[in-house]
Amino acid sequence: MERRDFLRLAAASPLVAWGLPAGADASRRRLLILVELKGGNDGLNTVVPFADPHYARLRPRLALARDSLLAVSETAGLHPSLERLLPLWKEGELAIVQGLGYPDPNLSHFRSIEIWDTASSSHEYLGEGWLARSFARNPSPAGFAADGVVVGGSDLGPLAGAGARAIALSDPEDFLRKARLARGEARTSANASLAHILKVERDIARSADRLDPGRDLRTEFAPGPFGAALRTAARLAANPHGASVIRVSLAGFDTHANQPGVHGQLLRQLGDGLASLREALVETGRWTDTLVATYSEFGRRPRENESAGTDHGTASVHFVTGGAVKGGLYGEAPRLDRLDGQGNLAFAVDFRRYYATLLEGAWGADPRPVLGGRFERLGLLHS
Amino acid sequence: MSRARPLARLAGAILLAAAGLAGTSLAAPAAPLGEAAARHLLVRTGFGATPAEVTRVAAQSREEAVEALLAGARTQATLAPPAFVDEPFFPFHKLRALPAEERLAYARRNAQEGLALREWWFREMLVTPSPFTERMTLFWHGHFATSQQKVRSSRLVHRQNALLRRHALGSFRELLSAVSKDPAMLVYLDNAGSRRQAPNENFAREVMELFTLGEGHYTERDVKEAARAFTGWSLDRDTGEYRYRPFFHDGGTKTVLGRTGRLDGEDVLALLLERPETAAFVTRKLWRELVSPVPDEREVERLAALFREADYAIRPLLRAMLLSEAFWSPANRGALVKSPVDLVVGTLHTFGIRPFDLRPAVAAAALLGQNLMSPPNVKGWPGGEAWIDSSTLLGRKQFLDRLMRGADAMLAQPEPMMAAGTPAAGAPTAEERLRRMMERGLATYAVDWERWRRELAAAGGGAERSQVVLLAVGPVDPPPDPADAVALARAFAADPAYQLR
Numbered sequence: 080m081e082r083r084d085f086l087r088l089a090a091a092s093p094l095v096a097w098g099l100p101a102g103a104d105a106s107r108r109r110l111l112i113l114v115e116l117k118g119g120n121d122g123l124n125t126v127v128p129f130a131d132p133h134y135a136r137l138r139p140r141l142a143l144a145r146d147s148l149l150a151v152s153e154t155a156g157l158h159p160s161l162e163r164l165l166p167l168w169k170e171g172e173l174a175i176v177q178g179l180g181y182p183d184p185n186l187s188h189f190r191s192i193e194i195w196d197t198a199s200s201s202h203e204y205l206g207e208g209w210l211a212r213s214f215a216r217n218p219s220p221a222g223f224a225a226d227g228v229v230v231g232g233s234d235l236g237p238l239a240g241a242g243a244r245a246i247a248l249s250d251p252e253d254f255l256r257k258a259r260l261a262r263g264e265a266r267t268s269a270n271a272s273l274a275h276i277l278k279v280e281r282d283i284a285r286s287a288d289r290l291d292p293g294r295d296l297r298t299e300f301a302p303g304p305f306g307a308a309l310r311t312a313a314r315l316a317a318n319p320h321g322a323s324v325i326r327v328s329l330a331g332f333d334t335h336a337n338q339p340g341v342h343g344q345l346l347r348q349l350g351d352g353l354a355s356l357r358e359a360l361v362e363t364g365r366w367t368d369t370l371v372a373t374y375s376e377f378g379r380r381p382r383e384n385e386s387a388g389t390d391h392g393t394a395s396v397h398f399v400t401g402g403a404v405k406g407g408l409y410g411e412a413p414r415l416d417r418l419d420g421q422g423n424l425a426f427a428v429d430f431r432r433y434y435a436t437l438l439e440g441a442w443g444a445d446p447r448p449v450l451g452g453r454f455e456r457l458g459l460l461h462s
Numbered sequence: 463m464s465r466a467r468p469l470a471r472l473a474g475a476i477l478l479a480a481a482g483l484a485g486t487s488l489a490a491p492a493a494p495l496g497e498a499a500a501r502h503l504l505v506r507t508g509f510g511a512t513p514a515e516v517t518r519v520a521a522q523s524r525e526e527a528v529e530a531l532l533a534g535a536r537t538q539a540t541l542a543p544p545a546f547v548d549e550p551f552f553p554f555h556k557l558r559a560l561p562a563e564e565r566l567a568y569a570r571r572n573a574q575e576g577l578a579l580r581e582w583w584f585r586e587m588l589v590t591p592s593p594f595t596e597r598m599t600l601f602w603h604g605h606f607a608t609s610q611q612k613v614r615s616s617r618l619v620h621r622q623n624a625l626l627r628r629h630a631l632g633s634f635r636e637l638l639s640a641v642s643k644d645p646a647m648l649v650y651l652d653n654a655g656s657r658r659q660a661p662n663e664n665f666a667r668e669v670m671e672l673f674t675l676g677e678g679h680y681t682e683r684d685v686k687e688a689a690r691a692f693t694g695w696s697l698d699r700d701t702g703e704y705r706y707r708p709f710f711h712d713g714g715t716k717t718v719l720g721r722t723g724r725l726d727g728e729d730v731l732a733l734l735l736e737r738p739e740t741a742a743f744v745t746r747k748l749w750r751e752l753v754s755p756v757p758d759e760r761e762v763e764r765l766a767a768l769f770r771e772a773d774y775a776i777r778p779l780l781r782a783m784l785l786s787e788a789f790w791s792p793a794n795r796g797a798l799v800k801s802p803v804d805l806v807v808g809t810l811h812t813f814g815i816r817p818f819d820l821r822p823a824v825a826a827a828a829l830l831g832q833n834l835m836s837p838p839n840v841k842g843w844p845g846g847e848a849w850i851d852s853s854t855l856l857g858r859k860q861f862l863d864r865l866m867r868g869a870d871a872m873l874a875q876p877e878p879m880m881a882a883g884t885p886a887a888g889a890p891t892a893e894e895r896l897r898r899m900m901e902r903g904l905a906t907y908a909v910d911w912e913r914w915r916r917e918l919a920a921a922g923g924g925a926e927r928s929q930v931v932l933l934a935v936g937p938v939d940p941p942p943d944p945a946d947a948v949a950l951a952r953a954f955a956a957d958p959a960y961q962l963r
Contacts, residue, residue, distance in 0.1 A: 118839075186667070186685070189841050190677050234848060246852040249893065254852070260859040260956075266938055272755060272799045275847045276855065276958045277938070283852045304891050333839075335664040336652040385657040391667070421682045 108219065110316055110369040111441045112356070113326040115236060116349070118333030119188065121342060122378035122395030123413060125161070126175055130154035133415035137382045141338055141389065151175065152408060160347040163354035164398070171406035172357075173398060174459040178410040179433055180394030180426025184377065188333070188391070192376035196236045198434055198450050207240030209434055210324055213449045215242025217442065219323045224289040225282070227324040228315055231308035236326060244282050249308070251292030251315060258287035291318040298359035301351045305329045309352045313359035316369060323442065332375065336386035349373075353400060360402075367402035370441050370460075372433070381415055382422050393419075394426035397433070403440075403461050410457075432457055492523030497930045502795055503527055503784070505934065505963045506752050508593030510808030513921035513931050528784045532777055534592045535631040538624070541586050544578040547620040551702035554614070575616035580824040580834045583623065587807045588816065598630035598776075599623070600803065601751050603834070604842035605744075606641045606673060608650040610835045615646075618702055619835050622646040634744060634774035638673065639731055643704045645697050651840065654697045658712035661689035666730075668840050674734040676743040680719065687716040692727045735774065741766035745779065752783055754794045755846050761788055796934030796962040799849045802830035804963055805858055809865060809955070812931070813909045814917070822903025825896040830857050850961065858961065861904075866952045868908035911948050918947055925950055934962045 127143050128134050130153065135142045148156025149165050155175075157164060167173040183201040185191045194201060198209035207215075214226040227238040229247040238245040248254040263284030268274045293314030300306035300313075308327040315321050329349060334342050353371065360366040378395025394413070411427035419425060435446035435454040447453055495503070500519035504511035519527050557568060587596045603626055610619045622644050629637035641647055642665075648654040651665035666689035670680045694711030697704065716725045719733050734740055745766040749757040765786070769779045788794060800808065806827045810817070817823065827833070831854050837843055850858075890898070918927050925944035929937070932954040941953045954960055 185677075186682060187671050187677050188839070189671075229851070234844070235851065248853050254856065257856040257860050260856060260863060262939075266958075268938070270796060270935060270962070272797060272847060272962055273935070273938070273958060276799070276850050276961050279850050279852055279855050280958060283856060286852075302891075304893065307891060330838075333664075335662055336655055382660070384662045385660040386652055386655040386662045388652065388662065390663040421686070 108223075108319070108323055109441045110319075110322070110365060111324045111437055112312055112316070112369060112371045113237070113324065114349070114353070114371065114373045115232075115326065115328035116332050116345075116373055116375035117192075117328050117330035118375075119191075119377045119379055119391060120332045120345075120373075120375045120395060121334060121338065121389055121392075122177075123381060124338075124342060125158055125346060126151070126177065126396045127156050127158065128154060128412055128415065129156055131412075131415050133381075137415065139383070140387050141383045155408070155412060158343070158346045160343045161350035163350045167354065167357060167400055168406060172402065172404050173400045173406045174404050174409055174457075175396060175398060175407070176409045176428060176433060176457065176459070177396045177412055178394045178424070178427025179374075179397050179430050180377070180424070180428075181430050182426070184393040184423070184426070186377065186391040186393075186421070186423075188376055192236075195374060195376055195430060196239070198237075198431055207242055208235065208237035209449060210237040211240030211243040211245070213242075213438055213442075213444055214238075214244070214323070215240075216448060217444045219244075220320070222289065222320050223322060224286040224291070224318075224320070225322045227326065228312075228322045229326045230311045230315070231304060232326065232328045236328075238324065238326065241278070244286065246282055246286050246290075249311065251290060251311065255287055255290060255292060258283055261287070263288075289320070291315075291321060293317040293321075293363075296359050296362055298355055298362055300355045300359075301348065303348065305348045305352055306355070309356050310359070313356055313363065316360060316365050317363035319365070334379070334388050335384070335390060336388040338383075338388045353398070357400065370399060370401040370404070370437060372399045372437055373397045374430075374433075378424065380422055381413070381418060381424060393423040399437075399459055405459055405461050407459070409459055428457070429454060436460070492525060494521050495524060495527060496520055497927075498795070499524075499790060500527070501930060502790070502934065503531075505804075505808065506789075506798075507531055507597055507784070508811075509587050509597070509804060510810070510812035511931065512812055512814065513917045513923075513927065516931055517921045524785060524790065528781060531592075531594045531784070532631070532781060534594070535598075535777075536590070536592050536595045537628045537630075537632070539582075539586045539627060540590050541582060543582055543620055543624075544575065546575050546578070547617055549617070551615065551617050551700075553700050553702065555699055557614075569614070572610075572614060572616055576610045576619065576835060577821060577824065579616055579620055579623070581820045583834060584803075584807060584820045584824055584827075587803070588811055588820075593811075595627065595630055597751075598780075599627040600834075601748070602626040602630060602637065602641075604837065604845070605747065606647065607837040607840050607842035608644075608646045608835075609837055609839075613646045613649045615649075615702065618646040618649065623835070629776075631776050631780065634769075634776055635735055637776075638735070639728065641673075642669065642692075642727065642731060643695055645702050645704055648695060648697055648704070653692055653695050656689065656693050656696075657710045658690065658693045661686075661693050661712065663689045665689070666692055669731075670734065672841055674740040674743060675737055676739060679737070679739045684718050687718045687725075688730045690714070690716050691718065691725045691730045695727050738766065738770065741769040741774070745769055745783075748779070748783065750798075750846065752780075753786070753789050754797045758788055761786060796959065798963050799846055800961055800963045801843070801845060801849060802827040802832035802854075802858075803834070805830065805961070806861070808963075809862065810907075813865075813951075814913060815865070815907055815909060817903070817907050819903055819906070822900045822907070825900040826857075826861050826904065828896050829893070829900060830854050830861070855961075859956065862955045862960070864904050865907055866909065866955050909951075914951065915947050928954060933957065933959050935959050 127148055129145045129148055147159045150156040185201055196208050197205035199205040219226045225246050226243045227245040229235055231249045235245050261280045261283040263281055266277045300310040312325045312327050331345055360369050377392055379389035379392040383389055413424050431450045431454040436457045438444045438446040439456055440460045497516050497520045501511050501516045504515055613619055625640055625644055651668055652662045653665040656662035663685055667685045671677050690712040694707050696707045718730050721733055742762055745762050746757045765782055768782055772778045806823050832843055928950045937957040937959050939957055942949050
């Protein structure tokens with residue numbers, strides 16, 4: 080029996096559940112798949128507080144009709160385009176975390192995503208991504224191809240920095256074909272740009288030795304770049320010694336004008352994509368030890384603007400799913416009656432609590448040194 | 463509030479010009495640049511440099527070379543744009559009313575036209591006698607980033623490109639005002655539909671954060687109030703031209719950056735230019751384009767003061783920056799990472815490759831992360847080290863490998879260079895289409911090595927000359943047989959140092 084087949088069987092066996100017994104396979108690790116919603120997703124039209132009278136008042140044109148929503152509680156419902164998330168919700172595998180944000184919010188896309196990527200406070204400038212900091216202390220096992228793989232995106236986001244071995248690719252086979260052009264020996268330079276190029280080249284060569292592009296999957300993904308990125312993520316995920324983190328992103332959420340059509344399409348891609356990802360991870364036996372989590376730089380303004388759009392906001396809702404997730408609503412429903420001076424929402428859950436949950440939940444890593452303080456975990460995982 | 467003080471500005475400009483002239487005449491005896499410095503100036507201000515260009519500029523002094531660059535700057539492209547730019551604008555409201563198939567046909571045609579525009583721009587970069595004009599046009603395109611995907615009209619995209627070129631080395635004050643009323647920008651940042659009842663904040667925020675002050679130098683209240691001031695700057699729905707719509711405009715009292723009044727959009731732009739942060743912000747960005755990744759703050763202060771004194775005339779700022787010690791410092795040679803356009807256009811130019819079809823080159827740059835007229839977002843391309851990740855570095859190496867080995871690469875590589883490893887579900891993605899376009903076309907690109915040898919010889923050199931023409935700093939990996947110009951060029955193009963400029 081091939082080692083990989085053995086592992087796949089092992090993963091499927093009930094003895095090896097979420098709480099992987101230490102020592103069962105020391106090199107095996109849980110996988111975190113991050114999905115970035117670029118541009119600032121409108122949380123209020125993602126998980127809609129339909130019972131709140133302020134919702135319709137603030138959004139005469141954008142409010143979604145109550146009977147079109149997919150109810151998840153007496154007061155909240157999912158956008159209709161997220162219909163394929165409903166089975167996950169009903170299975171109890173979808174955690175909805177409401178009110179994620181941070182104190183003294185910054186409304187610039189670029190500064191706010193920097194805050195999210197580096198897990199800094201609002202007025203603190205950190206050079207490295209939060210995952211890069213975590214891997215610097217707690218690297219992936221040596222046999223792993225990389226700490227993190229960014230699929231189909233440009234920036235490394237939370238993986239940026241010297242602390243992580245991170246690679247970016249869109250097609251693993253193509254990556255491996257080209258990787259022969261990279262040299263793996265240690266070379267360095269006093270020129271910072273050149274030193275960066277040499278590090279990237281070395282990371283390519285090192286990961287190419289071990290990267291398993293995975294096999295074709297039966298699961299189908301929607302056409303388009305996001306579906307393609309998720310399929311690649313699922314194929315890479317099939318190898319339990321591939322990477323600790325995979326990040327994909329979906330762009331276009333900056334809906335300042337004519338929001339309804341665009342936002343609906345984006346949420347359809349998100350919902351369909353996450354549902355297909357689940358199916359593929361079940362197919363490859365990795366669903367039980369994978370966490371999938373969304374994030375975005377901010378939510379959007381509760382009050383719509385005159386262009387049938389929404390401007391930059393603050394706190395928003397995010398999804399965590401996976402075989403070990405305890406489905407349900409977490410955090411607090413948006414308080415539309417208590418907006419701040421800019422007309423934005425107050426946050427209920429500090430995003431660093433979200434990260435602490437993921438760090439500890441995925442790898443048992445101590446989040447305190449990474450996040451620079453103590454942030455209470457959210458109880459959204461089965462222990 | 464008072465608008466301009468033209469007299470004071472004019473006087474300032476004259477004094478400054480005089481100071482500049484005096485500085486030139488007092489400079490030490492004009493020493494010739496030499497080849498390495500000549501190449502440095504050429505690749506920082508243009509796209510690549512041929513052996514002949516290096517030789518020509520090497521004989522000039524710093525001042526002569528910089529003055530020649532500034533004097534040669536243009537306000538128009540040398541090549542006529544694709545013919546469609548003169549066709550009438552197709553109004554968005556008519557577009558929305560079309561049946562679905564016709565809308566799709568419009569979108570396809572628009573994408574084709576966009577590609578033709580990019581190809582036209584790439585060719586302009588290759589053939590223009592003033593590559594500096596194109597570099598500055600590209601710089602402003604990254605600064606005032608606008609994407610064709612959202613604007614959905616290649617005519618408007620072309621008009622903006624022409625506007626950026628017209629002001630590329632002119633006045634930042636005029637450029638800012640013109641671009642703020644530019645139809646493509648009005649669509650891209652949603653100001654066209656912004657109304658007084660509930661203004662759209664998109665443009666008001668980005669004009670402060672990304673175009674002038676920089677993040678942290680304004681408040682959320684400033685954004686909201688400025689958004690009110692910009693209401694009314696809109697489009698004529700039928701012609702696609704700028705049009706002021708008084709009915710949309712909020713004529714009430716606003717307070718922006720501490721100034722209160724019945725401010726309109728021009729007032730807000732003037733206020734932004736009054737702040738010292740604006741000159742410093744633009745100077746820093748230009749420094750990262752021309753000098754080094756980390757601006758020297760004392761120099762930024764000096765140059766930004768000069769920029770303001772000159773009432774935001776761009777030329778004096780460029781002159782001062784290009785004549786600064788930092789620009790010529792050996793420590794800053796090769797300190798910048800080539801952008802994909804630098805890499806693709808620069809390599810074609812350096813080796814004298816003039817393909818009939820430049821769309822594969824456009825596609826190559828796009829796949830490497832720089833699709834002109836389609837920046838990733840309003841912040842433009844982040845640039846610097848962000849150009850290089852494992853995916854783009856491999857893409858760069860492969861592009862160069864392909865170009866340098868020409869027909870050999872085809873024979874040596876039985877499988878397609880970019881085989882679609884993932885079974886395509888349905889229609890090909892935009893990325894797959896770009897790959898195919900690059901694939902097909904790149905096979906027709908090749909270096910004429912005989913010509914390359916002749917050029918090197920005419921420029922009076924062998925191996926050392928190859929290095930000085932091709933690399934900003936010494937190679938990381940030791941080069942092979944120094945007698946073989948072809949082997950050397952291939953080795954230098956494959957060297958990590960080739961990614962620098």
